[in-house]
Amino acid sequence: MSSEPAKSASSSSSTPQEGAQPQPVPHYPQPPPYGGHYPPPPGPYPPFYAYPVPDPSHHDPNAPNGAPSQPVAPFFMAVPPPPPGMVYAYPMPAAPGYPFPAGIPPPQPAPKPKRKQVKMACTNCASACKRCDEARPCERCIKYGLAETCVDGVRKERKKGIKRGPYKRKNRNGSGEPSDYPSAEGEQQVAPPPAYPMPPEGYPFPFVYPPYGYVPAPPDGQPHPEGTPSGAPPPMPHPVYSTYPAIYPHPYGAYPGAPPMGYPPMPGAPVAASPNGNAAGKPESSVASPTNGSASTDPGKGKKRSRGKGDDSSRPAKKSRDVPPEEQQSNDDKGTVGGDMAGKEQQPQPPTFAAHPEAGPAAAAFNGPEPRPLMATM
DNA sequence: AGGTTCGGAAACTAAAAGGT
DNA sequence: CCTTTTAGTTTCCGAACCTC
Numbered sequence: 001m002s003s004e005p006a007k008s009a010s011s012s013s014s015t016p017q018e019g020a021q022p023q024p025v026p027h028y029p030q031p032p033p034y035g036g037h038y039p040p041p042p043g044p045y046p047p048f049y050a051y052p053v054p055d056p057s058h059h060d061p062n063a064p065n066g067a068p069s070q071p072v073a074p075f076f077m078a079v080p081p082p083p084p085g086m087v088y089a090y091p092m093p094a095a096p097g098y099p100f101p102a103g104i105p106p107p108q109p110a111p112k113p114k115r116k117q118v119k120m121a122c123t124n125c126a127s128a129c130k131r132c133d134e135a136r137p138c139e140r141c142i143k144y145g146l147a148e149t150c151v152d153g154v155r156k157e158r159k160k161g162i163k164r165g166p167y168k169r170k171n172r173n174g175s176g177e178p179s180d181y182p183s184a185e186g187e188q189q190v191a192p193p194p195a196y197p198m199p200p201e202g203y204p205f206p207f208v209y210p211p212y213g214y215v216p217a218p219p220d221g222q223p224h225p226e227g228t229p230s231g232a233p234p235p236m237p238h239p240v241y242s243t244y245p246a247i248y249p250h251p252y253g254a255y256p257g258a259p260p261m262g263y264p265p266m267p268g269a270p271v272a273a274s275p276n277g278n279a280a281g282k283p284e285s286s287v288a289s290p291t292n293g294s295a296s297t298d299p300g301k302g303k304k305r306s307r308g309k310g311d312d313s314s315r316p317a318k319k320s321r322d323v324p325p326e327e328q329q330s331n332d333d334k335g336t337v338g339g340d341m342a343g344k345e346q347q348p349q350p351p352t353f354a355a356h357p358e359a360g361p362a363a364a365a366f367n368g369p370e371p372r373p374l375m376a377t378m
Numbered sequence: 379a380g381g382t383t384c385g386g387a388a389a390c391t392a393a394a395a396g397g398t
Numbered sequence: 399c400c401t402t403t404t405a406g407t408t409t410c411c412g413a414a415c416c417t418c
Contacts, residue, residue: 117389117409129410158406164394167403
């Protein structure tokens with residue numbers, strides 16, 4: 001975490017406000033899918049993430065009795081959607097009592113380590129669907145007295161000659177392009193510049209760009225504390241972060257529905273925004289398939305298990321594995337991974353930043369450092 | 379409580395397609 | 399030929415179920 005804020009490329013110092021001339025808005029890069037986010041405009045605009053308030057009251061129930069637990073996910077308070085035409089700030093100014101520096105998300109519960117597989121499980125473990133190891137006999141077989149039958153299975157040879165369709169080349173974001181990371185909606189977002197913390201993984205809220213010239217950096221080049229020593233009083237509110245409001249006018253005003261002023265219109269985007277601010281369906285670019293169907297884990301969890309106890313067949317064919325190629329439902333269903341998204345429509349939508357006629361007035365309502373107009377005219 | 383079963387997600391990996 | 403994408407295959411997590 002460099003302390004160097006991602007200022008506009010040029011200026012040397014300058015406060016957030018000063019000298020923040022409305023930059024001439026270069027050509028707007030690409031129309032986002034309707035209902036998605038505007039991609040960053042080219043230019044020196046630092047990203048500014050929408051971010052709800054961290055929930056200081058949510059603590060780890062598993063923490064040692066009475067221990068000073070730390071907030072754990074979900075650590076967002078259930079905050080109402082921002083007023084029409086407004087967005088939450090990211091990073092947020094610290095909430096009183098929030099034990100972490102403003103804008104610094106609490107430490108995530110260490111990401112689940114990636115599962116490591118052995119190259120080849122022994123037949124016993126494989127049939128039991130249990131973890132095996134490289135040793136022979138493997139640990140599990142030893143434990144259950146199956147040492148003598150602990151042998152490698154045989155791998156089936158992979159099918160050959162399967163025709164494949166033309167490949168979709170992934171967006172090869174190399175140089176000038178901002179590096180992308182998928183949002184919860186599977187859309188592409190832009191990595192924050194060094195001075196901004198990355199929103200937590202799976203962060204469901206759209207982000208927008210702040211008024212040009214705002215730089216949420218600590219003063220005097222002091223690095224942000226990464227946390228507070230246990231027991232230490234919360235350093236809230238952060239002297240720097242507290243200087244800016246938690247909510248800002250949506251820099252794009254009435255998006256979606258109306259392209260930001262000063263920007264060329266979004267080709268192909270429907271003009272009208274739904275009351276929810278969401279378009280009915282994602283056109284074209286929705287093909288950005290969510291690669292793996294990893295999306296679920298839940299949908300399948302309520303699984304019903306009809307277990308015929310007397311499954312005499314010592315090992316019923318699992319999935320397609322033992323099914324002769326002819327019987328296999330080809331890969332048709334595999335391709336539907338993205339397709340079953342159809343049912344996902346219902347998921348609670350993050351605060352939307354829908355078009356609102358009041359966007360302008362609302363924007364004027366907030367008090368705090370006046371955000372510089374992102375758009376030449378707003 | 380500990381063992382078994384097994385659905386299905388994650389991981390692995392090789393074949394096919396695409397790029398140079 | 400090398401890289402990338404895709405999908406076939408395997409591993410094994412995790413929950414239901416069973417047995418003692």
